[in-house]
Amino acid sequence: MLLAYGLFEGARMMMAPARLAADLTRHSMTSPANPLAYSPYARSIAAGCEMFERVTRRYGKPAFGFSETVVGGSRVPVTERIVWERPFCRLIAFDRAFRQPPAEPQPKLLIVAPMSGHYATLLRGTVEAMLPDHQVFITDWIDARMVPLLEGAFDLDTYIDYLRDIFAELGPDLHVMAVCQPAVPVMAAVALMEADDQPHIPTSMTLMGGPIDTRRSPTAVNCLAQERGQDWFERNTISLVPGIYPGAFRRVYPGFLQLSGFMAMNLDRHVTAHTDMFEHLVKGDGDSAEKHREFYDEYLAVMDLTAEYYLQTVQTVFVNHSLPKGEMTWRGVPVDPAAIRRCAILAVEGENDDISGVGQTKAALDLTPNLSPARKAYHLQEKVGHYGVFNGSRYRAIIAPRIASFIREMSAEAGRRTPYLRSVG
CATH class of the missing domain: 3.40.50.1820 (Alpha/Beta hydrolase fold, catalytic domain)
Structure with missing residues (x-):
């Protein structure tokens, strides 16, 4: 388990070209210069590309953003x-x-x-x-x-x-x-x-x-914590920070593991939310799509402990x-x-x-x-x-x-x- 973090980062880096391709495709399908941009076909392709990019992205720390x-x-x-x-x-x-x-x-x-x-x-x-x-x-x-x-x-x-x-x-x-x-x-x-x-x-x-x-x-x-105990969590959840980060080789409970636990608790709800997001994008319902983005930009941004x-x-x-x-x-x-x-x-x-x-x-x-x-x-x-x-x-x-x-x-x-x-x- 100590090497799981490195494997996660490796997989994320391997996905980078696919994410870039999806992002470029989305932009091309929504460009005003594209005569198909407002067709159901183009919207479906753009929506699929955005969903792929979002679910494979590592979300950075959001800002509080208060101005008044x-x-x-x-x-x-x-x-x-x-x-x-x-x-x-x-x-x-x-x-x-x-x-x-x-x-x-x-x-x-x-x-x-x-x-x-x-x-x-x-x-x-x-x-x-x-x-x-x-x-x-x-x-x-x-x-x-x-x-x-x-x-x-x-x-x-x-x-x-x-x-x-x-x-x-x-x-x-x-x-x-x-x-x-x-x-x-x-x-x-x-x-x-x-x-x-x-x-x-x-x-x-x-x-x-x-x-x-x-x-x-x-x-x-x-109940999970009570049943498994500290030793189980140490064996199955603790990993080493990869060498690409300032905290290299620190033992941590990775944020992506915590997030997977959160998601699993209400998986049906998250699947439904992402399905609805896809439909909003296809229909051009920008307000509903933006609410989804705002929530998940925050929810999917996680930190290590x-x-x-x-x-x-x-x-x-x-x-x-x-x-x-x-x-x-x-x-x-x-x-x-x-x-x-x-x-x-x-x-x-x-x-x-x-x-x-x-x-x-x-x-x-x-x-x-x-x-x-x-x-x-x-x-x-x-x-x-x-x-x-x-x-x-x-x-x-x-x-x-x-x-x-x-x-x-x-x-x-x-x-x-x-x-x-x-x-x-």
Whole structure:
């Protein structure tokens, strides 16, 4: 399995001439100079060529692409700024250029993106919904194949190190949103800081579809990890980064393997989507085709994870259930969720979530007996799956406003005011 990555890259390179030929054919069949360009025959050939090119392409990291947001009915320019950086992560701030500052200071919100195969840009919709009323930051995890071996290893302990450093960097009155996978390390980082009575503990954390306790409503993903165990994943999923990348010979869990797993879970849906895409192209339905492109340009863009992080996460979160059982440690130090006394918790789940079953995230509320009930909240969103917990129409209309309300309530309850546009970094 260690050589699988090299075989994948070799196959991709061998397909390059065919991809180029398909792309040239598509352009020739859609060129205004071609008298057949608007015929069903030409559209069918062009559609087939585009589908072939797209399914054999390696998708690069997308951009967030925010240029503006709407605050108080006015359009405000948005720019990105890196405020903190380590070998495996950059922290991006989305700065809004107000002509006049809002009447009330806006809370600082750190969105911790999942390190589970996709780039942080998968949360574009998550960020967009929070931008009008929050000073938003997001963790932009780096593709492991792009990090040289000299930069060292990155495991779950290092992940928690990064979070603690970021919490300290962003200062007091910070609110944290953990989407899916980071729910466990975020909760662990907060618990460790609370146990040490450290300053700059976040005012609140919102845990969204996170695997806090995967013994509750186990899904197919949870059962697979439990049945196979860490050794099986190490033998069958870990490979070496090929020598053509900066992270050459680093042991990783390749993004293309993670993507194949995602696709297999809902294969019928993806096949139908691509069939519909072909028909849209043939019919000349540009709007529908563009929506397909936008979604899959993001969905098919994947990154590699370091082997040590991936395997440690599988063992700690999905096999041993270490956090809910009180057995999790960070660099030999016990992680005790009961130490959380100040940081408020909102648990958000989706009724139809097939990744993190109902009750897995809510477990965080049961693991914190010393946190006041007034600082705990739970939201179960009907008619949404895993993706709908942090994106889509119900997220924008119901979940995001619920989170914003919780953040305001907790800031007020703590008797704090977030400084407006505090300089960071």
